[in-house]
Amino acid sequence: MFCFAFYIARKLSVTPESLSLFNINQFYAKECFEQFKLSEDTSCSPSAYPSTLLFAYSNDFSPETVLDSFDDFIHSKKLLKYSWYGSVRFDTPNLDIRFHTNFDDVNATIQNNLPDPNQGFLNSSIGSNVFDFIEKFFSNAEAPVCGSIIYIFLKRYPNEADNSRLVSLIRSHHSIVHVTTSSTPSGGSQPKAMFSVASKTNGMGLVENDDYFGDVIRWSPLWLYPYPVYATTIQLSGSGTKILPDFFPAIEDTYIPAITYQDHFPDDSFQNLTLRWTNPRDTGIDGIEPVEVFNHWGGGNYENMNCNFLNVNYTMTLEYTYSDDTSCLPTDHPKTLLFAYSNDFSSNTILDTWTVFLKYKPNELYSWYGSVRFDIENMDMKFHTKIDDVNSTIANDLPNPNQGFKNSNIGSNVFDVIEVISYRDVTPLNRFQKFFSNKQAQVCGSTILILLKRYPDEEDISGLVSIIRYHHAIVHVITSATPSGGSQPKTMYRLTSKTNGIGFFEPDRLFYDVIEYGPFSNPYFRIYATNVQVYGKGEKNVPYFQPSSEGIYVIAITYQDHVPDYSFIDFNLRFTSLYGNDNFQSFRYGESDFWDDGNFMVKSIWFKNVTYGMTLDYNYRGQDVHNLQIRIYDFMPLDNWLPYSY
Missing domain, CATH: 3.40.50.410 (von Willebrand factor, type A domain)
Incomplete structure (x- = not known):
């Protein structure tokens, strides 16, 4: 089962009477207001340009990822019409949201508040505090929050599965949350929690390689097309045709249909999508193939298109194929x-x-x-x-x-x-x-x-x-x-x-x-796989390990992605739990010929049936990036296919 989100945006606002999307929001919000005793924020209008944009990024990212991504904001700042800009670095114990009315000031704030591993969470089993900063944003007394847009770069999953209260809070202020999640998460246990938040607030839940986050910003509905005029989320499996809600554009104009076609990083199960819109006066079609995903969008789960629609009612249908070898x-x-x-x-x-x-x-x-x-x-x-x-x-x-x-x-x-x-x-x-x-x-x-x-x-x-x-x-x-x-x-x-x-x-x-x-x-059956990028000296949290039973497991590591050279010094992979710790300590380069100058080491460790946080200490000469593979094998298979690592 896959979650499919479809979103259409346009340049200009429309009157509330002609925009069914806001009526849908108000219907759902009413239920939530009654459940959580929240009052609807009436301080903004659906026809007004969003007053505030909040840019939020995890401390677990590299500074380069944050800078490269925000660079696209900088190049497009003349197109930005927000009155307030907020920024916050989360996944740290202390959250400090800063607000500015001048774009150059928020740029300087981010430059001075880049990710710092020494200030982050040291255990991959700790979930993101992304929920906390969102709640804190809505309680601020400086920048207006009604109709705001929150753009989140997520590296660590939250541990919370229940997002109902958070969704209600966001909806009560008519806000939109867009989330771009890293395909190589650093921790946490709920990979779909924030995709769900984005889906329920008419935002987009993107999953992308860190290297392509800048492309995501460039094509996101943040400046030229900030107004959502259509949003639907549906569940799909197998192949077939789905009738979507009709789309009735307020005026003839260019619109941007945007699609996330899986609620996780795309895998081989996605085959194709074809979106059709029909009316006696006008018909359109667009589709997505896997090759487009990899060639143009860097392998993420998001695509958008530029289409002209008339001021007529369109019937919307989706043809889809998701499959794998069964x-x-x-x-x-x-x-x-x-x-x-x-x-x-x-x-x-x-x-x-x-x-x-x-x-x-x-x-x-x-x-x-x-x-x-x-x-x-x-x-x-x-x-x-x-x-x-x-x-x-x-x-x-x-x-x-x-x-x-x-x-x-x-x-x-x-x-x-x-x-x-x-x-x-x-x-x-x-x-x-x-x-x-x-x-x-x-x-x-x-x-x-x-x-x-x-x-x-x-x-x-x-x-x-x-x-x-x-x-x-x-x-x-x-x-x-x-x-x-x-x-x-x-x-x-x-x-x-x-x-x-x-x-x-x-x-x-x-x-x-x-x-x-x-x-x-x-x-051997593979039961754990992750890939890690490192350079220089430091430590990195990797996804936690949950053995299915107590026993011996085999850990295999490649510590360089080329013929080993003098740049490698050593590594230590640490396993921590409430019931005991263990580690996989490499030889220092040149100390032993046991591994015969290859890039591979292996060790067997006895694990209990408990959750282990995993931290990699690494030490390399120079600043070249090294791509490591960490694999764990067992004599017993998993009940489900092990997700492919990225």
Whole structure:
């Protein structure tokens, strides 16, 4: 079930009589006023431009994210017509809302009040205090709050599930709350609480990568089109057609329909939406495909469009498709393993790696085995059910330099192992061939293990990620520390990050060590996955961990997204609970050759069946950003699919 929000805005206000949206608000508000004894704020008019804009941002963001996002306000300040500007940094113990009538003053206030990790919450199990600053805003005696707009950048989820009182307060003042939530949250337990607040106050609940927050501001209904004239929220699942409330524009004009098509960061279940508006005098249509989401909107859950409407009543319909591969269950062990290896390796590297894998009796784990040699012109993927047959296939299909690419400038064709994609196709699922289109082996819940010697030249992995997630698959990549060509060293690491896999970097002669210590040697199920960006020295809270039962769990970490270098010093992943603490302390760089110069470490820890806060202490030389992967494995599966990390 997915929550779909549809919102139309325009440049100018209209009279209350012609705007059904405000009448809807007043109807719902009346119920809330009676429940919570709130009186309706009558100090503003629906035809007036909003007096106050409050810009609120979590202390858990980087200063760069806040500055880059607010920079779009600065560039558009001539379009802003608010009388008052407020700003507040929350997710700190002390909330200090500042108000100004001059835009330059609020800009200076934000510059002097950027996120500071030393002032934030130190435990990821602590929920955001976003509810608190909203209530504090409405009790201020300085700036008018009636008809105000609150724009929130949320990094940490609140722990409160019940938002009814907060919604009533916002509605009583005819305010609107827009929330942009980070796709990489820093803590809290209620991921949909603020999406719900936005939906119930005629705002928009966006979920986005931090890097694209500036784009969100640029396209949000804050300046040219601040007036909401239509808002509806519906629940969807599967595929079908939904009749939406009619839309009757007050005048012929340009309007901005805006849509959030999922109430969380988009996943592979979204296939397409088509919005139609019809009237005997005028008809319009617009749609959303996954490729548009990744190419234009940075992968978030939001899109808007620019449309001209006549002064007539439109019938509104929505055609939708949400789906995923339902041919396997999250409690099943993966049925299929695909072993894919570059032609640029030596034969010994391939044989040594596969031989170690055989030591752990994969015939007792998988029903199907696929193998393919890539970085050649013509790939031939083979599937077998018997381990002896796949052994023979690999032995007869070892790397051959005479069949490979002759130039190091040529990128790997590893993408073609998984899919062949053409964005010109209309139907999302007919874009993909190769592994996921094979008619022999089951692909749902499959594991793909790739030995990569040559980097690809492609940077865009959006289509690849979408099809892998659709089938609940997982990709692990072991990348050579001595690549043979290609131009994009981090593409495949990013692919593993977005499919809950692991991206290893290792000398060729030690690939077998990855098999020995990675999540391959036992029937491991992934139960926790998060990705973390760090630089320099500091600490970062990561999502908390709730073991399903008391026992031993395996924690795996990649501490650099490239061949390890001197910039890494050490890390310490701390687990804290009311019933005891533990930690995963790395070796300092150069102290031990146990991990053989790879970027991967693993440790087993006994956990109780309680909630553990998780904090990562890290220490790197220089200011380069490092993308870490943290994974936890168990011998027992989860009852539901583990959400993909971003």
